[in-house]
Every structure is written in structure tokens, then in C-alpha cells.
Amino acid sequence: MNLPIKRYDLPQIMFGVLFIALMTVASIWIVQPFILGFAWAGMVVIATWPLMIKLQRLLWGKRFLAVIVMTLLLILLFVLPIATLVSSAIENGAPLVQLAGNPSSLHLPDFSWLRSIPLVGHKLYSGWHSIINGGGNALMTKVQPYVGQTASWFLIQAGHLGRFIIHCSLMLLFSALLYSRGEHVGMGIRHFAVRLAAERGDAAVILAGQAIRAVALGVVVTAIVQSVLGGIGLAIAGIPYATVLTVVMFVCCVAQIGPLPVLIPAIIWLYWTGDNTFGTVLLVWSCVVGSLDNVLRPVLIRMGADLPMLLILSGVIGGLFAFGMIGLFIGPVVLAVSYRLISLWVNEAPEPERDFHQIARSLDE
Structure with missing residues (x-):
């Protein structure tokens, strides 16, 4: 028995795949600003879902009341402490800002307190200054550019406080939607x-x-x-x-x-x-x-x-x-x-x- 030959419309398949690929790329491009916030919210909701169900049972089976309580808990116990820590880190990072802007201000410490150590204090102090006089400053001169670049990188990361708070806000919004x-x-x-x-x-x-x-x-x-x-x-x-x-x-x-x-x-x-x-x-x-x-x-x-x-x-x-x-x-x-x-x-x-x-x-x- 001769089976019918199934013919494939190659242009139709090609344009169909191309259309799906274009729609996928366009969709990802549109939702890209929300991806991190949604992923963070999904992680939080999955981890705290049993707690939300218990709260719902305690609150007369009302889902909206449980969602409100969970959102407030996320603000009080999660978002505010992290935002406060990051903000404080940036405020107290003035020495790093100065170091990143002027790496040449970095010098090896004197460590004069070494002399107060009993028995070996003077030897340690003399040995340390021998290292400094024997090329320690030259070593620091070579290290200074890298120290400045590293400090600048950490400050840039810490300086993204605005973006971090936006993602926190999106996380709260998506968490409330996912809870409901x-x-x-x-x-x-x-x-x-x-x-x-x-x-x-x-x-x-x-x-x-x-x-x-x-x-x-x-x-x-x-x-x-x-x-x-x-x-x-x-x-x-x-x-x-x-x-x-x-x-x-x-x-x-x-x-x-x-x-x-x-x-x-x-x-x-x-x-x-x-x-x-x-x-x-x-x-x-x-x-x-x-x-x-x-x-x-x-x-x-x-x-x-x-x-x-x-x-x-x-x-x-x-x-x-x-x-x-x-x-x-x-x-x-x-x-x-x-x-x-x-x-x-x-x-x-x-x-x-x-x-x-x-x-x-x-x-x-």
C-alpha cells in the first residue's frame, strides 16, 4: 500500500518560527525592567506561602487580609532593614570615595603601637620600618591604582541604591499579586x-x-x-x-x-x-x-x-x-x-x- 507523501510548506514553517522568535524577543524586551523584581517576589512568595496560608486561616479565611498582613511584614522585616543598611553603607563610605578619587593619599601606616608590645615590640617596629624603607612605598605606588579601581567598583555597586529601591517596590507589588x-x-x-x-x-x-x-x-x-x-x-x-x-x-x-x-x-x-x-x-x-x-x-x-x-x-x-x-x-x-x-x-x-x-x-x- 502506498502511503500519501506529506508535503511541508518550508516558507510557512520558516516564517512561523521567525514570527515566534520576534514575539519572544519583543516580549522579553518589554518586561525586562520587571524581571528581577518578579523573580525576587516569586522567591519570597514561594518561601513564605505556608505562613500566608496560616494567617489566612487565623483571619477568618479572608485572603485580602492575609495579603495585607504579609505585605506589611515584608516591609517591616525585609525591605526597610536592607534599604537602611545599604543607605548607611553609602553614607559611611566617604573614606572610600576619597580613596577612589585620590589613590595617592594611601600610605603605609606607622604602627607605632608595636613598640608597646613586651619583649618583641621594638624588633617588630624596626622590622616593619625596614620593610617600608626597603621598598614598601614603591610597592604601595604600584598597588594604589588597583586599590582605587576596586574602591570605585564597590562604590558604583553601592551607589545603585535608587535602582535597588525600585526593585524592592516591584518585589512588594508582585508579592501582593502573587499572594492573592x-x-x-x-x-x-x-x-x-x-x-x-x-x-x-x-x-x-x-x-x-x-x-x-x-x-x-x-x-x-x-x-x-x-x-x-x-x-x-x-x-x-x-x-x-x-x-x-x-x-x-x-x-x-x-x-x-x-x-x-x-x-x-x-x-x-x-x-x-x-x-x-x-x-x-x-x-x-x-x-x-x-x-x-x-x-x-x-x-x-x-x-x-x-x-x-x-x-x-x-x-x-x-x-x-x-x-x-x-x-x-x-x-x-x-x-x-x-x-x-x-x-x-x-x-x-x-x-x-x-x-x-x-x-x-x-x-x-
């Missing part, structure tokens, strides 16, 4: 995923949601708690620029380094200036804050999947370079979702044989 229509949006995303890859697409969306919740709760919330508590300890102990150091602590906590790289130098400085009382208080407080992630993170991350530390660190650094301050939140989430989806795809295949010598012999045969 969350079930419909979620079902629409799952329906689109099923249309693309059937049941595998639906499973991929669910795994992506688990990864987002794991990062948002297990990493970001833990970092916020640790940095805020550490900042309170610095402020009580009278450490200068406590707000700026809190920002640094937050970045270190998101990068899984922890708050101790900021707290330990502050403790040493307190003891060195003779403030033994506050030095001891901050030491005890630092032990509590530094070990808090070992208790808090597993509790928060259990609803998702444990993620490699290198993945989080890469997401933080790469997100910071790619998207600025918002990248601290979006970068780890993007890598976590990709990691979970790739792991799912790889695990669908059986593991290779452990005896690679046997595999090599079978290839020879």
Missing part, C-alpha cells in the same frame, strides 16, 4: 511545564519550588538573623561603623563564610583598646551568633534539599557581579534550581559499573 492569585499562577506554571515535558515537566517545577524554598529559608533567612544579631552585638559594644559591618556580615553569611570574620577582629580591637568588659561580652555573643546557623539552617532547609556550599558561594559571587545587590538573593536560587533539575535528569540513568577495568576489557573485545 498564588494558586492560579502556580497551576498555570505547572500546566505550561506539562505542555512542554509532560509529567517530567511537572516534577521539574515542583523540585524547583523546593530548591527555592531551601535557599530562601535555609540560607537567606539564616544570614539575616545572624547578621542582625551580630550587628546588635557590635552596636552595644560600641564598635565604629556597626551598620556597615552588619552589611559585610550579611554578605559573608549568605556566602556561607559566617559572621566570625567580622566579629573576631572587633573582639581583638576591644581587647587591644583595653575594653575588656565589652570584649568579653562580644566574645560570648559571637559564640552564640556564630553557632546559630548549625541549629537554624537545618530546621529551615529541611523542606527543601541540602545544597553544596560551593554552589551557594558561586551563586552569591556571580549574582553580585551580574545583578548587583539583588544578585545576593537571586544568584544562589538560580544555581540551586539548575542543580536540582540537572541532578534529577542525571539520576534517571543507571549508575555506571564500578569495575572500570572490566568495562575497558569489554570495549577491547
Whole structure:
């Protein structure tokens, strides 16, 4: 039996694909200013959705009341503290502005306090000045341009406060919309995923949601708690620029380094200036804050999947370079979702044989 030959209209296919590509590019171009804000809002809503459902039950089943309460909580507990920290970092960055504008003003310190160290103080002071006289200033002359460029880059990143606040506002707006229509949006995303890859697409969306919740709760919330508590300890102990150091602590906590790289130098400085009382208080407080992630993170991350530390660190650094301050939140989430989806795809295949010598012999045969 002769089957009919199916003819393809090549120009129709070509122009159809071209039209779809043009519409896709135009749509992305139009919504580009809102992509980061929507992605941030999606991460926040997915992470806090169970809390919103509990609030709705407490508020007589009224969704709009739960949405109002959640929006106010986001403003009070999330947006305002971050905006205040960034604003304070910019206000206290005057020395960096001066350094970036005039790198030649940077000189090696004298370290005259070295002479007060018993036994070895005078030797250390003499050795330090020998390094300076033997070429330390020449070394600093070579380093100064790079210091100025680095300071300028950090100031440019910190100077994007206006754009950051705009994204915060968009995040609040999109979060309120997603809270009010969350079930419909979620079902629409799952329906689109099923249309693309059937049941595998639906499973991929669910795994992506688990990864987002794991990062948002297990990493970001833990970092916020640790940095805020550490900042309170610095402020009580009278450490200068406590707000700026809190920002640094937050970045270190998101990068899984922890708050101790900021707290330990502050403790040493307190003891060195003779403030033994506050030095001891901050030491005890630092032990509590530094070990808090070992208790808090597993509790928060259990609803998702444990993620490699290198993945989080890469997401933080790469997100910071790619998207600025918002990248601290979006970068780890993007890598976590990709990691979970790739792991799912790889695990669908059986593991290779452990005896690679046997595999090599079978290839020879």
C-alpha cells in the first residue's frame, strides 16, 4: 500500500518560527525592567506561602487580609532593614570615595603601637620600618591604582541604591499579586511545564519550588538573623561603623563564610583598646551568633534539599557581579534550581559499573 507523501510548506514553517522568535524577543524586551523584581517576589512568595496560608486561616479565611498582613511584614522585616543598611553603607563610605578619587593619599601606616608590645615590640617596629624603607612605598605606588579601581567598583555597586529601591517596590507589588492569585499562577506554571515535558515537566517545577524554598529559608533567612544579631552585638559594644559591618556580615553569611570574620577582629580591637568588659561580652555573643546557623539552617532547609556550599558561594559571587545587590538573593536560587533539575535528569540513568577495568576489557573485545 502506498502511503500519501506529506508535503511541508518550508516558507510557512520558516516564517512561523521567525514570527515566534520576534514575539519572544519583543516580549522579553518589554518586561525586562520587571524581571528581577518578579523573580525576587516569586522567591519570597514561594518561601513564605505556608505562613500566608496560616494567617489566612487565623483571619477568618479572608485572603485580602492575609495579603495585607504579609505585605506589611515584608516591609517591616525585609525591605526597610536592607534599604537602611545599604543607605548607611553609602553614607559611611566617604573614606572610600576619597580613596577612589585620590589613590595617592594611601600610605603605609606607622604602627607605632608595636613598640608597646613586651619583649618583641621594638624588633617588630624596626622590622616593619625596614620593610617600608626597603621598598614598601614603591610597592604601595604600584598597588594604589588597583586599590582605587576596586574602591570605585564597590562604590558604583553601592551607589545603585535608587535602582535597588525600585526593585524592592516591584518585589512588594508582585508579592501582593502573587499572594492573592498564588494558586492560579502556580497551576498555570505547572500546566505550561506539562505542555512542554509532560509529567517530567511537572516534577521539574515542583523540585524547583523546593530548591527555592531551601535557599530562601535555609540560607537567606539564616544570614539575616545572624547578621542582625551580630550587628546588635557590635552596636552595644560600641564598635565604629556597626551598620556597615552588619552589611559585610550579611554578605559573608549568605556566602556561607559566617559572621566570625567580622566579629573576631572587633573582639581583638576591644581587647587591644583595653575594653575588656565589652570584649568579653562580644566574645560570648559571637559564640552564640556564630553557632546559630548549625541549629537554624537545618530546621529551615529541611523542606527543601541540602545544597553544596560551593554552589551557594558561586551563586552569591556571580549574582553580585551580574545583578548587583539583588544578585545576593537571586544568584544562589538560580544555581540551586539548575542543580536540582540537572541532578534529577542525571539520576534517571543507571549508575555506571564500578569495575572500570572490566568495562575497558569489554570495549577491547
